[in-house]
Amino acid sequence: MTLLSLTAMQTKIGQYAVLHDVGFDVPEGGVFVLLGRNGAGKTTTLRSIMGLWSPSPGSVHFDGQDITRMHTADIARMGIAYVPENMGIFGTLTVDENLVLATARGRIDPARLKRIHALFPALERFRDKQAWSLSGGQKQMLSVARAIIEPRRLILIDEPTKGLAPAIVDAMAEAFREIAQDATILLVEQNFNFARTLGRDMAVIDDGRVVHRGSMADFAADAALQDRLLGLAM
Template sequence: MSVLTLEDVNSYYGNSHILFDLDLEVEQNEVVALLGRNGAGKTTTLRTITGTVPRREGRIEFRGEDIADDSVDKISNRGVKLVPEERRIFPTLTVTENMQVARDMSSGNPRDIQEMYDVFPVLDELRENRGRNLSGGEQQMLSVARALIQDPDLLLLDEPTEGLAPVIVDDLYDVLSEVVAEDVTVVITEQNVDFALELSERAYIIEKGANAWGGTVDELNEREDLLDEYLSVGGAEAD
């Protein structure tokens, strides 16, 4: 059964039309990559799913139920959890408090905070540090931990490696590959195509807010033309 279905979805910021008749299908326990250049509409796609864009139209279903008119908190409480691009750690709260807030608000069966500290030992040493004092990598770990503690049905990862040092990216990869091995469904957007494809089974390419291609990662790996055309791999960074 499909966990998530987007059909003919359009999204807008004010007068700007960002997504054009976008389709997306995600199955149970699948990891799906959303690829595309900067500004292609990947983040807007995730925001459309979580309800944080100002206006959206079209069919958006989660576990067969229409969520297109739901509020952000209601969608979250259905089990859809976003790890946003900007991490959005609560700056004045400590690491532990950031996780406690997530745990308190969890609608399902939240995990224990200690469990998260076992998964992210780097956070264990920073328990009482305030969010604003964490490095970018630490904030990213905490942002992922904060989503995982709520035991998501669908985890949306928006550019998780952005701005991170290579060694941190490796750590994050280890953690996420453990996460995706469990029964969680994931949609991941990445500029770092290799990172995303290593984790994913299927991929969508988005270009100018519309579907450009969809298929398995194996298929995509055979199609260097697609990577060249839409993702500028190896070429000059288009942005």
């Protein structure tokens, strides 16, 4: 089943066209990875899905419903969460306050909080600490935790491993595998070794266009294709 479908999506920022006829389908369940070089249009794609920028022309459908012109808040209420590259946390609020703020009614379900603490034990240890005092890896954990503090069907995650230590990256991969058991993840990532361990399906975007779609297993097995599309020497 297709959960998210992008069709001929074009997005302009000011007078500049960033996306050109971007289209791909994200099946429900598991991790779909969007790869590409710096400046290829990956973040713009996520922001366009969330309604932060409006594609015109083109369309975005979620679970069969056209959400192209919907407001960001309404898109979020449909069960879509967004973890931006800058993490989007509130530094002067505590860990718990950040989580409460991400809920619809200002109350945390104890069962979901228990699950989050199991995924990210540091957030339980530092729940009364202001977010600015956390390490980079802990801030990223908090950002992801905010996205899953309530049930979501689709989670958009932008560059979660950027600047993180290898041990934290490994812990993040384990958490994503667990999260993907009951939600779909659309992951933008430049760390190919991280992405290949998680992704089932994938697409490559370059210069605002989708230049490849397929299974991650097939792409990971083709070093020449990786080098041509991503500039990697695997």
